[in-house]
Amino acid sequence: MFPPTRAAGLEALADFVPRAGAAYARRRNVDTGPLRTNVSSLSPYIRHRLVTEGEVVAAVLGQHSLSAAEKFVQEVMWRTYWKGWLEQNPEVWRRYRRDVAELIAAGSADTPEYRDAVAGRTGIDAMDAWARELVETGYLHNHTRMWFASIWVFTLRLPWQLGADFFYRHLLDGDAASNTLSWRWVAGLQTVGKTYLATASNIERYTEGRFRPQGLATIAPALSEEPLPPRSPIPPGETAPAGERLGVLLHEEDLALDSLRGEHPWLDGGVVAVAACADADARSPWGASDTVRAFTAGALADGLERAAPGAAALAVGVDPPAAVVEWAVSEKVDTVVIPYAPVGPVAERMTGLRAALADRGIALRAARRDWDSLAWPHARRGFFPFRAEIPRLLAQQGIPASSRR
Numbered sequence: 143m144f145p146p147t148r149a150a151g152l153e154a155l156a157d158f159v160p161r162a163g164a165a166y167a168r169r170r171n172v173d174t175g176p177l178r179t180n181v182s183s184l185s186p187y188i189r190h191r192l193v194t195e196g197e198v199v200a201a202v203l204g205q206h207s208l209s210a211a212e213k214f215v216q217e218v219m220w221r222t223y224w225k226g227w228l229e230q231n232p233e234v235w236r237r238y239r240r241d242v243a244e245l246i247a248a249g250s251a252d253t254p255e256y257r258d259a260v261a262g263r264t265g266i267d268a269m270d271a272w273a274r275e276l277v278e279t280g281y282l283h284n285h286t287r288m289w290f291a292s293i294w295v296f297t298l299r300l301p302w303q304l305g306a307d308f309f310y311r312h313l314l315d316g317d318a319a320s321n322t323l324s325w326r327w328v329a330g331l332q333t334v335g336k337t338y339l340a341t342a343s344n345i346e347r348y349t350e351g352r353f354r355p356q357g358l359a360t361i362a363p364a365l366s367e368e369p370l371p372p373r374s375p376i377p378p379g380e381t382a383p384a385g386e387r388l389g390v391l392l393h394e395e396d397l398a399l400d401s402l403r404g405e406h407p408w409l410d411g412g413v414v415a416v417a418a419c420a421d422a423d424a425r426s427p428w429g430a431s432d433t434v435r436a437f438t439a440g441a442l443a444d445g446l447e448r449a450a451p452g453a454a455a456l457a458v459g460v461d462p463p464a465a466v467v468e469w470a471v472s473e474k475v476d477t478v479v480i481p482y483a484p485v486g487p488v489a490e491r492m493t494g495l496r497a498a499l500a501d502r503g504i505a506l507r508a509a510r511r512d513w514d515s516l517a518w519p520h521a522r523r524g525f526f527p528f529r530a531e532i533p534r535l536l537a538q539q540g541i542p543a544s545s546r547r
């Protein structure tokens with residue numbers, strides 16, 4: 143269903159653009175089943191930046207006015223909002239990682255209830271079908287993700303962190319920010335005290351009668367947690383001094399080197415080598431599904447082939463920085479440049495790499511896209527104040543005025 147290439151992403155985008163206006167706004171909440179056409183299914187491509195958010199929004203606004211495509215543009219901006227919010231609240235990610243490891247160690251995933259939920263054996267027909275769809279396809283519709291998370295937390299009473307981990311291991315678009323924060327939102331942790339309750343009638347209506355699950359929870363009491371520390375500043379994007387030998391290292395967060403170079407002219411001239419490295423298994427103590435591994439590896443190979451035809455991806459192995467350090471030393475680079483890795487497993491890996499490179503006298507610099515640098519600082523409070531910034535952000539982010547009819 144999802145060939146892991148930029149070409150396939152662009153084809154899916156071109157196919158979807160005519161439906162991104164009023165039709166999307168009217169039908170986006172309906173889950174018609176795996177052959178759906180009312181949503182874009184672009185998330186696996188956007189999540190790895192095989193296709194960037196800016197390209198998607200520009201293509202849509204090339205055919206629709208901003209008011210007609212407002213809903214779609216807002217959905218793309220939800221992704222940016224969640225990333226900006228997590229970037230300023232990295233403690234949420236640290237706690238999630240710690241909790242998943244502790245829950246697994248304590249045997250919370252070794253219960254019949256958990257095993258039935260992930261195997262599609264709860265007896266709740268909709269849940270069982272969705273668990274199988276997720277495992278088989280690596281994708282679920284947004285509304286279905288909300289219902290699934292709600293039933294997991296409030297009907298099955300399983301730990302939200304293990305549900306988020308199940309999604310994260312299997313979603314082709316699995317994203318530290320969108321996934322973790324959406325689960326928190328359903329559970330009443332993200333908008334404190336406000337939960338999402340899945341109901342049979344809503345599910346029946348928006349699956350067009352495919353499901354009407356029985357026995358769902360009728361109340362959704364919010365979960366609680368220790369107060370979060372104050373927001374952290376967003377780390378700055380970095381550049382390298384002129385005249386250095388630069389090696390670019392692509393990774394699974396951003397596989398569009400061409401457009402990154404377009405935004406960072408200081409890369410021109412200095413780049414002497416390009417490599418790529420990914421580790422889908424770092425998503426969870428249990429690794430990632432085979433479907434996710436294959437998509438990630440394919441996407442990485444595609445990104446690398448476009449950036450440096452004929453080059454082979456570096457292996458992560460048991461010592462993630464080792465292959466990269468060896469490559470950087472053999473290419474005699476002064477600095478390894480990476481696309482900025484937002485809070486998540488890749489950023490964790492890059493922290494280890496930065497230290498390992500420093501030991502060999504090589505710097506690591508993270509080049510951030512304007513899309514992120516301009517928008518993230520606005521993701522301080524809820525989505526609504528962020529949403530108000532969208533027209534200004536689009537103008538600042540170079541979406542041509544002529545396409546914002």
Ligand SMILES: Cc1cc2nc3c(=O)[nH]c(=O)nc-3n(C[C@H](O)[C@H](O)[C@H](O)COP(=O)(O)OP(=O)(O)OC[C@H]3O[C@@H](n4cnc5c(N)ncnc54)[C@H](O)[C@@H]3O)c2cc1C
Pocket residue numbers: 170181182183184185186188189217218219220221222224282283284285287288291309310313315316317318320321322324325328
């Ligand atoms: C519990 C839960 C977990 C989720 N986990 C992820 C995840 O790991 N990765 C992920 O990309 N999205 C996640 N989402 C958000 C959303 O469900 C998916 O982005 C969307 O379903 C992808 O399908 P699409 O490309 O057809 O979306 P469309 O409706 O066509 O939207 C276009 C694009 O906008 C972005 N988008 C749409 N809705 C959202 C949203 N609610 N939050 C953030 N971005 C959005 C995606 O990049 C998407 O490709 C999650 C939502 C929930 C409720």
